[in-house]
Amino acid sequence: MIESPPILTIRRNFPRPTAAQVDAFRDVPTAFVCDAMGGQGAMASSIRAIGDGRDITCRAVGPALVADNGPAEILASLAALEISQPGDIIIAAMHGHRNVASADDLFCGMMKNKGIAGFVTDSEMRDYTAIVEVGLPVWCTGLNPNSPNGTGPGRVGFEASVGGRCVSSGDMIIADENGVVVVPFAQIDTVIEAVARVVEMEAELEAKVKGGVDSLLDLEEMIADGRAVIVD
Template structure:
């Protein structure tokens, strides 16, 4: 077994900041952040419901989940286990046993840049789980790995302590310090979209929403 390197825990995100984002769509968040902070290629495997919490990042070698097991021992209630598996889908990194452990400890959900298994257990549950695909083949458990370091998933860097939000469309992440300004941008975006929908329903929409801001 090869050692897993553990970096210090990030600060947990203030629950009040997270509350401000409950029910906000990832599409709206992405639009308000220049359409950038998306973990491309991941899809939900759970029954439904929003994922929201603090990023507890994990880096593993392809097909090995030793560091994820150790992360479950160290993570706090409300943390999201965000795993950089390099996009490898040859072996599942989590399944129903690890799901049960995570739920029992108040973990907010899984975000896996790799594969999962026991998908029926996730599909019948509201415990959030995002991954690339599923496979019945189980993982190695020999390491190496690391926890709480910046990781790259789907073309986006996730930093320990980032806010993680997921819904039926996918997952976005961003630093907690921007939540106050993001909250205002989200409100403005929602108002604009409501106005457009009202115009469409009344037959008065002229395509202005689809035009560039300078067009």
């Protein structure tokens, strides 16, 4: 190359969901959000609440701020903290690289001081006991004491593939003990409307189950109209 590229590329002015849009997902389980999106939306199950949620109540809702670090790198995450807004969820993309910590208790403490709602990474973390003391909701792929690099290059405020999902800065993140769900920015209002219907249907079905219902299929009707066949 003729010139060395910058070690950081930062986009600060990406579209963000409104406070009302964030609040619409505040108490909604991730499973309901996935149902509202045709059964999809969750990151891979390898990204889970730290310690499987034993010692920290892991629940967070807010806009994604994507830090595309690359393998074993954290420079973009450090820069994301600098431009973050209270309520953001920092998404630290390390391209699925393992055997290195993407963050520790001190970085979690700084994120909490800044008002960050949660931290999600497709890599590992370290200093579990101290992270528990900080109390920041965290989702990661496990624990590892190895140190990352902070030399770049990195991109902040753009998009990255994390846990099998393309996440853009400004997308809605809903995360709980079951996993991390991504709602694309352009679909937020549509999903909010669909979630309301899912909540109603879940409440109706729950009432039926408590009332003694023990099946979801009308097997006799399915046999009668040919959708099911008995072969023995």
